[in-house]
Amino acid sequence: MSTLSDAQTDEHINLIQGSADVEWRYEMRRECQEILPGLLLGPFQASKSLDVLQSLGVTHIVCIRDKREAFSVRARFPDHFRYLVLDVEDNEDQNVIRLFPEADAFITQALSAGGKVLVHCNGGISLSPAFVVMFVMRHCHLSWEDALHLVQNRRYCISPNGGFLTQIKEYESIYKASVAVASFPQGQMQRIVSRRKRDDDDDDETGVEDRKRALVDGDRDDAMAMDS
Template sequence: MALSMESHSNHYVPAQGYSDKRQLEAPRVNVPPPELNYKDGKPTFQVQPVPFNQISEQYGNPGFLRALVSSNTLDMTHSMLTWQYEMRRNAQPILPFLFLGPSSVARDATFVKDAGITLLVAARSSKSVRTRKSFLDPATFASSTGIATGTLDFDHPAEFISLVKPVIKAINDHLEATCTSTPHLTRIRGKVLIFCESGNDRSALLTAAYLMIVYGIEAIAAIQMIQSQRFSITLSDDMKNVLLDLQAITSAERQVSDANAAMTSLNDAPGRDLAAPPRPSTKRNIDDFYTSDEEMGDGLEQMESANSRGGVAPFVDADG
């Protein structure tokens, strides 16, 4: 048998080159540092939010979210000069009402009380939850007494996008319920702590998604914002690519909202009905009928031509 295999290997060679690279790896996503300005010796940068324009309530009350975005300037002071390794055990405010940190901080009743946390949101591994139902369940923490809790469970980042919308809505609904003056957002009493085991991966992914969906910023800017406050985050390339996918989705949602708003405004314009152009006839004449048949025939010929093309053999004769 071995002789037979050796004989075959001498008669055939690969038709194309082979690669030993791992083709299924996620594309690398490079996150450059933000462009910093040094004000009073401190590295700072600004992220420009996009006004919230959606009419749908899939992420919360649109009126509240418009007021929320317009009332917050994303002026960040980078922690690169002051960050210490031990700070990874603490929680950092990414926004005045949004904290990111590890599960140990979420269990700390003193921190939760002193920071004014009113909602604990855990980003958990579905596999770990199946093994132990109470895994990182904030409702079981002593620190959660009298405050709201929530969870987002996923294993692979590819599952994330389909699950994140209800969590974003729950966060925004909670913030709105604690707001004393919605039109001007004079005060938001609620504060949210998003956490995972380390505070550096799943919870950072959820925090980035919140910034992108609500503030309309791009994936790279969201990562830069979070890393400027919590320098220890470690998003995998899979996670970064999911954020890029989410960026495309949220951008499309905003474009649809803009188009719908423009259409509504146009339809509500005075004299719109009087100026409406006559509708063209939808009936086909005899020329249209035969033209469409000819086009269909051309399409069938192209399909037959494509189907008749031969494939490429994986191996060829060594002498030919």
């Protein structure tokens, strides 16, 4: 039992740390890196060369951009790749949790079909990494810290802004709650729902009877007052 636990721990550490053979160089920030098998993260610069994208085997691209960048950060090769374009403000007040499910579904479908996905924003530093960290957290069942470290260990230059980092932390409880609900026995869930419905119906019937009784008592009191 302890051997299995140790093996799982080693696998967990290796997953987060990634390859120790990669030596990060400054110019690599202008390239994309593979975060998980089939999932690449990088800047807009990495999406501008058709030859490079095809050599990497990219089939799908998630283009995340600030609306003000729409004239330059755009889907350049729609005839060659499937695109998801998200207009997002790169500031701390932007709600990325609300926008994440669309990106999550797009990436999941692409990977399930054997595709390869590039996720990019303009610089590949803050905006697109926030989406990728949440994807890694959800699909690898990691804490927000481990997911962040996993992505940072493959693309060293990422630095989600404070607002995005707060939402990354919040997303951990959201995805864990969804996992808990999904793993809950369906039959038991239905029994709980049915029991709650019966309780609610009983409460409603009790409330109706109480109101009827109150009306009857009130009418009786009015009648006695008139007789007197």
